[in-house]
Amino acid sequence: MTQPRPTRRRRATGWLALAAGLTVSADAWSIPQATEGLCDVYADTRLCLSGPVSCDTCHLGGPPALNPYGEALHGELPTDAEKDPEVFLSALEDALRATEGYDSDGDGISNLEEIQAGSKPGDAASVPAPPGTCSQEESDVASLPEHGYDTCRTDYAYLLRKVTIDFCGHSPSRADLDAIRTAEDPDGLVDETLKACLDSEHWMGKDGVLWNLANDKIRPIAALKAGDDPGPIPLGDYEDDYALYVYSMIDDHDVREQLTAQFFVKRVDGTQTTYELTNGSPTFFPLTALQTIPREQRVGLLSTRWFLVFFTMFTPIPRTSAAQAYRSYLGFDIAKMEGLQPVNGEPVDYDLKDVQADACAVCHATLDPLSYPFTRYNGLGGGPKYDEDRMDGFTATEGPQIANTPEAGVLLGEPVADLVDWGRVAANSDAFAQNVVRDFWVHLVGDAPTPDEAEAFERLWQDLQVRHTYSVEAMLHDLIRTEAYSVP
Ligand code: HEC
Ligand code: HEC
Ligand SMILES: [Ca+2]
Numbered sequence: 001m002t003q004p005r006p007t008r009r010r011r012a013t014g015w016l017a018l019a020a021g022l023t024v025s026a027d028a029w030s031i032p033q034a035t036e037g038l039c040d041v042y043a044d045t046r047l048c049l050s051g052p053v054s055c056d057t058c059h060l061g062g063p064p065a066l067n068p069y070g071e072a073l074h075g076e077l078p079t080d081a082e083k084d085p086e087v088f089l090s091a092l093e094d095a096l097r098a099t100e101g102y103d104s105d106g107d108g109i110s111n112l113e114e115i116q117a118g119s120k121p122g123d124a125a126s127v128p129a130p131p132g133t134c135s136q137e138e139s140d141v142a143s144l145p146e147h148g149y150d151t152c153r154t155d156y157a158y159l160l161r162k163v164t165i166d167f168c169g170h171s172p173s174r175a176d177l178d179a180i181r182t183a184e185d186p187d188g189l190v191d192e193t194l195k196a197c198l199d200s201e202h203w204m205g206k207d208g209v210l211w212n213l214a215n216d217k218i219r220p221i222a223a224l225k226a227g228d229d230p231g232p233i234p235l236g237d238y239e240d241d242y243a244l245y246v247y248s249m250i251d252d253h254d255v256r257e258q259l260t261a262q263f264f265v266k267r268v269d270g271t272q273t274t275y276e277l278t279n280g281s282p283t284f285f286p287l288t289a290l291q292t293i294p295r296e297q298r299v300g301l302l303s304t305r306w307f308l309v310f311f312t313m314f315t316p317i318p319r320t321s322a323a324q325a326y327r328s329y330l331g332f333d334i335a336k337m338e339g340l341q342p343v344n345g346e347p348v349d350y351d352l353k354d355v356q357a358d359a360c361a362v363c364h365a366t367l368d369p370l371s372y373p374f375t376r377y378n379g380l381g382g383g384p385k386y387d388e389d390r391m392d393g394f395t396a397t398e399g400p401q402i403a404n405t406p407e408a409g410v411l412l413g414e415p416v417a418d419l420v421d422w423g424r425v426a427a428n429s430d431a432f433a434q435n436v437v438r439d440f441w442v443h444l445v446g447d448a449p450t451p452d453e454a455e456a457f458e459r460l461w462q463d464l465q466v467r468h469t470y471s472v473e474a475m476l477h478d479l480i481r482t483e484a485y486s487v488p
């Protein structure tokens with residue numbers, strides 16, 4: 001429908017006089033109020049959500065000349081609105097409503113539809129962008145860093161479907177999809193959905209998404225499992241490891257607890273799985289499932305019974321344990337020459353393995369000092385325990401020099417006194433925050449961040465450290481807003 005011709009013609013001369021400030025100064029009258037008045041009425045539209053509305057929504061070239069949409073409003077406003085800002089503002093809503101059905105600029109799309117879609121109702125060259133993309137005007141504003149959510153690029157039905165499937169493990173209902181299409185606050189509805197799904201069994205239960213993210217870090221072997229459903233050679237119960245891992249990522253807990261916790265976590269099954277913090281071993285019987293490291297020497301997932309029996313085993317200098325920790329929690333695989341930070345004077349070769357040769361030192365100058373803090377934690381042969389004098393027990397097999405192996409080492413170029421220190425330095429590092437976010441990014445987006453996505457990725461892990469105080473759930477509310485996740 002095109003609008004009827006306005007009954008009155010603009011009297012541009014009077015406006016020009018006013019605009020030039022001859023009789024009334026510009027801010028004494030109307031001006032910013034017209035934009036505010038517009039967005040009071042259309043607060044939830046893309047036109048208003050994507051940033052400040054510009055004067056050319058209603059004006060042509062520059063005020064006071066009106067474009068066809070401004071003319072249409074003018075046609076609906078009482079005559080004295082031109083002189084009195086209060087009359088103007090109080091009549092504006094009715095004028096806006098009265099012109100909603102018109103296609104003032106004749107581009108085939110009604111004024112209201114254009115406002116809702118974020119295009120200009122007074123400019124035939126401006127039409128709604130296809131779903132899931134931005135109009136030029138919107139992307140200019142939406143790319144501003146302080147703008148927050150990128151509302152114009154978001155197809156909320158698509159996003160809701162994805163969040164429900166990824167975090168709840170099922171498709172959204174028809175009613176949910178209808179609700180988001182008509183929601184006044186679709187962002188809020190997406191957040192509510194995510195919040196509910198983060199408590200679902202699919203997400204945080206046994207064998208759920210969080211649980212499975214830990215598989216490469218924990219490396220469970222059913223044949224060696226102790227506790228419930230034990231294998232033929234029960235050595236340790238890795239369900240304690242899974243429980244701590246999941247616990248660190250739910251309910252706004254601090255994800256650094258993976259490497260700093262001096263408590264354990266017990267999983268409690270029921271209609272809804274819960275996780276309880278415990279200061280002693282989660283299981284006391286059978287003894288093959290007992291957690292034996294004293295509280296002050298606990299280092300989250302790096303000192304559990306399973307970690308020590310499986311990765312350290314009988315080794316005097318547990319390089320495999322250190323390499324596994326470095327790979328799992330900091331994202332550096334030394335076997336692939338990642339994260340090399342050689343330390344001067346290393347490797348010393350306390351266990352006489354010829355690691356000083358150039359071909360070996362390239363990795364072992366980093367790996368050996370990384371491993372020393374693990375040397376006081378026993379695995380197999382005597383069982384998991386912390387033993388300051390552990391190295392003395394190896395002199396018969398490795399030679400007397402093994403007793404000189406220090407407990408202190410170097411991690412990421414920083415000296416660390418012992419494994420507790422190792423865990424703390426690691427947990428506070430950028431590499432740790434990056435690794436946490438990368439794990440979720442790869443799981444949810446499907447691939448590691450591309451160079452194009454580097455900026456969004458960096459913002460996520462930096463926010464995880466500071467703004468979200470290491471809450472994974474808070475980080476995930478942002479991750480689902482990234483273009484990489486939310487745009488088909
Ligand atoms: C929602 C549409 C709309 C927006 C947005 C808008 N105006 Fe207006 N403006 C009008 C209309 C309609 C009139 C004519 C008033 C009438 O018909 O009673 C007008 C009149 C004016 C006038 C002439 C009256 C006067 O004070 O001399 C100026 C100048 C003006 N606008 C400046 C601006 C500026 C600057 C902006 C941006 C900050 C702006 N307008 C934004 C609709 C708008
Ligand atoms: C590309 C890096 C790299 C190079 C080069 C390298 N190593 Fe290693 N080495 C590792 C890593 C990583 C581990 C820990 C095992 C693991 O998790 O892969 C390791 C473990 C070891 C271990 C302990 C094995 C165990 O089971 O505890 C010895 C001994 C060793 N390396 C000796 C050498 C010698 C000798 C050379 C030179 C001939 C050498 N390495 C070259 C990365 C390297
Ligand atoms: Ca139109």
Ligand SMILES: [Ca+2]
Pocket residue numbers: 105107114119120121122123124125126127
């Ligand atoms: Ca238009």
